Amino acid sequence: MLESINRKFGPNTLRVSILVLVLVLMVLFFSTQIQNYLNPRLFVRISTSVSIIALIAVGQAVVVMTRNIDLSIGSIIGCTAYFLGGIMALYPNIPAFLVMPLAMLIGAGFGMVNGLLVSRFKLPSIIVTLATLAIFRSILVQSSGGRSITTASLPVWLVDFARTNAFEIAGFQIRWMVVIAVLVVVVMHIFLTRFRAGRQFYAVGSNPDAAEFAGINMQKTVLQAFLISGALAGLAGFMYLSRFGNITVVAGLGLEFKAVGAVVVGGINIFGGSGSVIGALVGATLIDLLDNSLVRWELVSEFWRDAILGLLILFAVAMDAILMRRLNARRKKPIDEKVQDPQDAISTNGTTPKMEEK
Amino acid sequence: MEAQSNIQRLFKPLISWEGFLLFALILLFIGNSISSPFFLTVNNQINLFQLSIEKVIVAVIMTLVIINAEIDLSVASIMGLSACAFGWLFQMGVPAAAAVPMVLVLGAILGGFNAFWIAWVGIPSLVVTLATMIAFRGMARVLVEDRGITDFPDWFDGLGQNPFVGPFPLAMIVFFLLVAIFYVILQKSTFGRQVYFVGSNREVAEFSGVNVRRVKATIFIASGLISSLAGLLFAARVGAVRGDVALGFELDIITIVLLGGVSIFGGTGTMIGTLLSILIVLNLRNGMALSNITGHIQTGVLGVLLILSVMVPTIKQFLTKLFGAKISGEQKELKNE
Numbered sequence: 099m100l101e102s103i104n105r106k107f108g109p110n111t112l113r114v115s116i117l118v119l120v121l122v123l124m125v126l127f128f129s130t131q132i133q134n135y136l137n138p139r140l141f142v143r144i145s146t147s148v149s150i151i152a153l154i155a156v157g158q159a160v161v162v163m164t165r166n167i168d169l170s171i172g173s174i175i176g177c178t179a180y181f182l183g184g185i186m187a188l189y190p191n192i193p194a195f196l197v198m199p200l201a202m203l204i205g206a207g208f209g210m211v212n213g214l215l216v217s218r219f220k221l222p223s224i225i226v227t228l229a230t231l232a233i234f235r236s237i238l239v240q241s242s243g244g245r246s247i248t249t250a251s252l253p254v255w256l257v258d259f260a261r262t263n264a265f266e267i268a269g270f271q272i273r274w275m276v277v278i279a280v281l282v283v284v285v286m287h288i289f290l291t292r293f294r295a296g297r298q299f300y301a302v303g304s305n306p307d308a309a310e311f312a313g314i315n316m317q318k319t320v321l322q323a324f325l326i327s328g329a330l331a332g333l334a335g336f337m338y339l340s341r342f343g344n345i346t347v348v349a350g351l352g353l354e355f356k357a358v359g360a361v362v363v364g365g366i367n368i369f370g371g372s373g374s375v376i377g378a379l380v381g382a383t384l385i386d387l388l389d390n391s392l393v394r395w396e397l398v399s400e401f402w403r404d405a406i407l408g409l410l411i412l413f414a415v416a417m418d419a420i421l422m423r424r425l426n427a428r429r430k431k432p433i434d435e436k437v438q439d440p441q442d443a444i445s446t447n448g449t450t451p452k453m454e455e456k
Numbered sequence: 457m458e459a460q461s462n463i464q465r466l467f468k469p470l471i472s473w474e475g476f477l478l479f480a481l482i483l484l485f486i487g488n489s490i491s492s493p494f495f496l497t498v499n500n501q502i503n504l505f506q507l508s509i510e511k512v513i514v515a516v517i518m519t520l521v522i523i524n525a526e527i528d529l530s531v532a533s534i535m536g537l538s539a540c541a542f543g544w545l546f547q548m549g550v551p552a553a554a555a556v557p558m559v560l561v562l563g564a565i566l567g568g569f570n571a572f573w574i575a576w577v578g579i580p581s582l583v584v585t586l587a588t589m590i591a592f593r594g595m596a597r598v599l600v601e602d603r604g605i606t607d608f609p610d611w612f613d614g615l616g617q618n619p620f621v622g623p624f625p626l627a628m629i630v631f632f633l634l635v636a637i638f639y640v641i642l643q644k645s646t647f648g649r650q651v652y653f654v655g656s657n658r659e660v661a662e663f664s665g666v667n668v669r670r671v672k673a674t675i676f677i678a679s680g681l682i683s684s685l686a687g688l689l690f691a692a693r694v695g696a697v698r699g700d701v702a703l704g705f706e707l708d709i710i711t712i713v714l715l716g717g718v719s720i721f722g723g724t725g726t727m728i729g730t731l732l733s734i735l736i737v738l739n740l741r742n743g744m745a746l747s748n749i750t751g752h753i754q755t756g757v758l759g760v761l762l763i764l765s766v767m768v769p770t771i772k773q774f775l776t777k778l779f780g781a782k783i784s785g786e787q788k789e790l791k792n793e
Contacts, residue, residue, distance in 0.1 A: 167582075215763060219770045222720045224527075224582075226766075228707060229759035236756025347752075355586060362583050369580065401597045401699075408591025412573060415583050 109425060110374050113365040113418065117380045121387065128391045135394070138269050144383075144390055145272070146260065146341065149279035151382040153334040154353060155360035156286050157327035159378040162361055163290075163303045164323045165370030166216060166223035171331045171357050173234035174208045175350030178335025180238055183247030183345050190253040197256070198278075201336035202329040208234055209328015213321040231354065239347050249343030260341040275337050282330065286375045299323060304371025360385050363414045385411070473717035473768075477732035484736060488743040495746070502623055504742040506693070509627040510535065510686040511705055512734045515712045516634045517682045519730045520642065520675050522713055525655040525722025526574065526581040528676065531683040532705035533592035534566050538687030540596040543605030543697035552612045560684055566592060567680020571673040581676075589706065597699040606696040616692025627689045634682070639727040651675065656723025711758055712737050715765050
């Protein structure tokens, strides 16, 4: 039976379905444990906080696909939220439809610094973004002079944006933030799976040499990945500003680890070349739902939250690794007989994109 | 030609990364001594060490971890959890003298936990230690919740705060001992060669009969043990523990090691490089603090340095292209500045 499932669906569809199943089981479990758990308010709270994490998880996913990592996301969010808040306080008359592109532009500017350093100078991304994590934050501290952005200084519509519904279904309010995040995920998913320019990210990550031989511009593709990650972090910064209103110099601190966590739980191989942004979205939702539910679970004290979260991330990744190895062992046999491509037969990580396309 | 190669031979040790670090350190010493007369005193030097001694102790073992082409993001959380475990045990009535070895064993177990997932299950260390970084920090919070634990016995606080031998506090002696021990292990022992070998090419090492799992497990267990020792020293120096002990230290520690010339891809780097990098970072921070530059900006400056340090090969390549192939030793020396 496993064999037939294995043939019908790619490992990614399988993985995302399992994650969604876990998500549903988790909601059911917590609804038996926590009184009045399943209510529209929980939905609103989780969906708005997932929107922010999902955006940066998608950006991180694109970067990780190209065999890189972006650790500077938290600082980019902090900077964007702070500078955007400053700009809005100075020029409250900027039309609303320009603010989001402006936020993405600010974020993409930071992303470009990362992208240029990694692609042009061929520097390891983990070092570059570790450094820019500190540098961007110190730029923020230096230019702020210790002052904070307060809700009072922002235009009213901006503060209200996080609380405005796009529409309502059966008592569940769907905030604009959620609509935007879902839109970003869908657009990115279509872009990455259906367009040549999107497939390049997978190609570069799964086999850089082959990608180069195939005529893909490596530098451009890696730069684009960091630009996307930066722009989405900028958008997340806008939402952060709107949701919290009061922005201090430590805004967004540590969010990069949440993004990486969402990406690895979502089944995106940290060595590049595989995974989907849908996985990143589900990973982000899982982590955030757990985070929000454990606080309210009376059986364990709220201090257990991080301990459980960390162990579950580890458990999810381990299960994924072991399952994929099994599946791959089954998959390998017919391929070995035909020997179409030596790379396929040698490959040890179960998630090369060639197989996913089937 | 003959003369040129002689010049090159003369400058070769200086052109190496360690030579450059030494040069930078000397510049830093001169600059700092000019700006403040108190800089080059034994007390100031001990003091600047003492302020971040726990980080630099962990940087010693992190050197081995990164040479082995792995990374350990959980060190700061192990430091925090160890300090909190000590505080918790002490509060439960366990005498401090008994709690210390128990905490050290705990540190080794935490390192072993990392090692299990990395070496046996085969999950990338970046992912494993990211998860345990969150988990161990969470456990520290479980143990002390939002309290602070203080009032440790005087001898324990004294170990962290008072001079131990001559003017040197215990932590500093531990640090220099560890540097000496790991220098010998890394540069002179079979195990050290294996660490480099596995780091530069894991598969070849495996085929040559190196027990890769054992090498990785040993390193991660040692990393856990030393991190927990550093956590205890932190508790002794501050005289109190809280859930956020050593929060965010991992980035500083990794920065120090990478600045010391250890490649993030593994296989290269030396203990001397790390030691020089530690001295540079500490003196730079001290110098900046003397000129009233705040902590966040100091970290930013270190970030710029980190990027510049990995850019050196690229700059070298660029200049070689610019000046053609005939670059003499002096020119290379100039570039390093």
